[in-house]
Amino acid sequence: xxxxxxxxxxxxxxxxxxxxxxxxxxxxxxxxxxxxxxxxxxxxxxxxxxxxxxxxxxxxxxxxxxxxxxxxxxxxxxxxxxxxxxxxxx
Amino acid sequence: xxxxxxxxxxxxxxxxxxxxxxxxxxxxxxxxxxxxxxxxxxxxxxxxxxxxxxxxxxxxxxxxxxxxxxxxxxxxxxxxxxxxxxxxxxxxxxxxxxxxxxxxxxxxxxxxxxxxxxxxxxxxxxxxxxxxxxxxxxxxxxxxxxxxxxxxxxxxxxxxxxxxxxxxxxxxxxxxxxxxxxxxxxxxxxxxxxxxxxxxxxxxxxxxxxxxxxxxxxxxxxxxxxxxxxxxxxxxxxxxxxxxxxxxxxxxxxxxxxxxxxxxxxxxxxxxxxxxxxxxxxxxxxxxxxxxxxxxxxxxxxxxxxxxxxxxxxxxxxxxxxxxxxxxxxxxxxxxxxxxxxxxxxxxxxxxxxxxxxxxxxxxxxxxxxxxxxxxxxxxxxxxxxxxxxxxxxxxxxxxxxxxxxxxxxxxxxxxxxxxxxxxxxxxxxxxxxxxxxxxxxxxxxxxxxxxxx
Numbered sequence: 001x002x003x004x005x006x007x008x009x010x011x012x013x014x015x016x017x018x019x020x021x022x023x024x025x026x027x028x029x030x031x032x033x034x035x036x037x038x039x040x041x042x043x044x045x046x047x048x049x050x051x052x053x054x055x056x057x058x059x060x061x062x063x064x065x066x067x068x069x070x071x072x073x074x075x076x077x078x079x080x081x082x083x084x085x086x087x088x089x090x
Numbered sequence: 091x092x093x094x095x096x097x098x099x100x101x102x103x104x105x106x107x108x109x110x111x112x113x114x115x116x117x118x119x120x121x122x123x124x125x126x127x128x129x130x131x132x133x134x135x136x137x138x139x140x141x142x143x144x145x146x147x148x149x150x151x152x153x154x155x156x157x158x159x160x161x162x163x164x165x166x167x168x169x170x171x172x173x174x175x176x177x178x179x180x181x182x183x184x185x186x187x188x189x190x191x192x193x194x195x196x197x198x199x200x201x202x203x204x205x206x207x208x209x210x211x212x213x214x215x216x217x218x219x220x221x222x223x224x225x226x227x228x229x230x231x232x233x234x235x236x237x238x239x240x241x242x243x244x245x246x247x248x249x250x251x252x253x254x255x256x257x258x259x260x261x262x263x264x265x266x267x268x269x270x271x272x273x274x275x276x277x278x279x280x281x282x283x284x285x286x287x288x289x290x291x292x293x294x295x296x297x298x299x300x301x302x303x304x305x306x307x308x309x310x311x312x313x314x315x316x317x318x319x320x321x322x323x324x325x326x327x328x329x330x331x332x333x334x335x336x337x338x339x340x341x342x343x344x345x346x347x348x349x350x351x352x353x354x355x356x357x358x359x360x361x362x363x364x365x366x367x368x369x370x371x372x373x374x375x376x377x378x379x380x381x382x383x384x385x386x387x388x389x390x391x392x393x394x395x396x397x398x399x400x401x402x403x404x405x406x407x408x409x410x411x412x413x414x415x416x417x418x419x420x421x422x423x424x425x426x427x428x429x430x431x432x433x434x435x436x437x438x439x440x441x442x443x444x445x446x447x448x449x450x451x452x453x454x455x456x457x458x459x460x461x462x463x464x465x466x467x468x469x470x471x472x473x474x475x476x477x478x479x480x481x482x483x484x485x486x487x488x489x490x491x492x493x494x495x496x497x498x499x500x501x502x503x504x505x506x507x508x509x510x511x512x513x514x515x516x517x518x519x520x521x522x523x524x525x526x527x528x529x530x531x532x533x534x535x536x537x538x539x540x541x542x543x544x
Contacts, residue, residue: 007097035094048092058155058156062155062158077101077158082352083100084092084097084100086344086348087096087344088096088100089092
C-alpha cells in the first residue's frame with residue numbers, strides 16, 4: 001500500500017471535502033480515513049489515502065491539490081506517510 | 091495509525107518553525123582523477139563530478155515535494171585538492187585552474203556550494219599542500235561558490251604552527267582580493283583542528299580519504315523547532331528542559347535520517363552519516379542564540395551562556411543519536427555570528443564578545459564562525475586567534491574551527507554585508523595586543539599528553 005497524508009487547512013466553507021474527494025475519486029485514490037478538527041478558528045482536515053492504483057505520481061497529485069486549494073481558498077498538502085511515521089513512531 | 095495532531099505538529103514545524111533539511115551533501119572521491127598532466131586532470135575532475143552528481147538536485151527536489159519537507163541546499167564535497175593536484179600542479183596558478191574546474195562542474199549540475207579545495211597539514215606541509223594554501227586567495231576570488239578548508243592541527247599530531255602563521259597571511263590576502271564585496275572570500279575559507287572526514291556543512295566540507303568512492307551525508311537543522319518547544323516549558327527545571335530538547339532533537343533528526351536514506355536509495359549511492367548540528371540561518375526564528383535566550387538568558391553572551399550552550403549541545407546529541415543509524419560530521423550546535431540574527435543582536439547590544447565566543451566553542455561544535463573583524467587586523471593576530479581556537483580542539487579532542495573575515499576598509503561600529511545564507515555581521519573588536527613573537531617562532535606545538543592512548 002502506498003499511503004499519503006492529505007491535509008487541508010483554511011477557513012471553513014461549503015464543499016471543501018466534496019471537492020477534494022471528487023478529485024481523489026477521479027484519480028483512483030482511495031480514502032482510508034478522514035479526521036478533522038478546528039484549531040484557532042481554522043478548519044483542519046486530514047485524510048489518509050492509498051495511492052496504489054493512482055494514475056499520477058505523488059508529485060503530480062501534490063501539484064494538482066495545491067492548485068485546487070488555491071481555487072477554494074485553502075491550503076492543501078499531499079505528503080508521503082513516511083515523514084510522519086519516522087517523526088512520531090519508533 | 092498516524093493521527094491528525096501528529097500530522098499538524100509536523101507541518102507546523104515545517105511551515106512556522108523553519109524545520110528543514112539543511113543540506114544533502116554528495117561526497118565524491120577524486121582519487122581516480124589524479125594525473126600528471128594538468129589539462130587531463132581538470133578534464134577528469136569535471137567528468138567525474140558531472141557524472142556522479144548529475145541527478146543530485148533533481149532527486150533532492152523530488153524528495154522535497156513528496157515528503158513536503160524543504161531541502162535547502164544540495165551540495166558536493168570532494169577529496170582535498172592538495173592530494174589530487176599534487177602530481178600536476180607546479181605553481182599556485184595551476185591549482186587555481188582546478189578551482190575553476192570545480193566551480194564550472196558545480197554550476198553545470200546546479201549545486202550551490204562545492205567544498206574540498208582543501209589541504210590536510212596538521213603535522214607538516216608537502217610542496218603541493220603549500221602551493222594549494224598559497225593559491226587559496228586567488229582561487230576564492232576567481233570562483234563563485236567553491237569552498238576551501240585547511241586542517242592545521244589534531245589531538246594526535248599537535249598544531250602545525252608554520253601553517254597557522256601562513257594562514258594568517260592567506261586569510262588577509264583573501265580579504266584583500268575580495269575587498270569590493272566586504273572581503274566575502276573569507277566566508278568561504280575555514281581552518282580546522284580535528285577536521286571530520288564526513289562533514290556535510292560548508293565551508294568545511296571535504297570528502298575524506300577514508301571515505302568510499304561516493305557517499306550521501308545529510309545535515310539537519312531546526313533551531314526554530316527547539317525554541318518553540320522550549321516556549322512551552324518556561325520556568326520548569328533542568329530535567330524538563332533537557333528532556334524537551336532531547337525529544338525535539340530526536341524528531342528533527344528522524345526526518346534527516348529518512349531523507350538521507352531516500353536520497354541514498356534513489357541515487358544508488360551509499361548513505362554515510364546524519365550530522366546532528368543545529369544550524370541557524372539569518373531568518374527570524376531560526377536562531378541558536380534565541381534558544382539560549384529561551385533557556386533563560388537576556389542575550390547570548392550573558393553569564394550562564396557557556397553552561398546553557400553545553401546542555402543544549404549535549405541534549406541535541408543524546409536525542410539525535412538514537413534517531414539515526416550513523417551519526418557523524420560536526421554534530422552539535424553552530425554559533426556563527428553573521429548567520430544568526432540572535433547572535434548579531436547580542437553583539438550589537440554589547441553582550442557578546444570574541445572572547446566569550448571562544449569560551450562557548452569549548453562546549454559546542456565548531457568554533458569562531460563567520461565573525462567579521464576590523465580590516466586592519468594584523469596577519470599575526472589572526473594567526474594567534476587561530477592558534478587559541480585550535481588549542482581548544484587539540485586538548486579537548488574535539489573539532490574546532492576559525493572562519494573570521496577581516497573586512498578590508500571597515501572597522502568596529504560598521505557592518506559587513508554578505509547576503510543570502512551568509513547574512514550580515516557587525517564588526518567585532520579584536521584584542522589589540524601583539525602576539526608576533528609567539529606565532530613567528532616556527533615549527534609545531536607537540537601533541538598533548540592525553541593523545542597517547544595506545
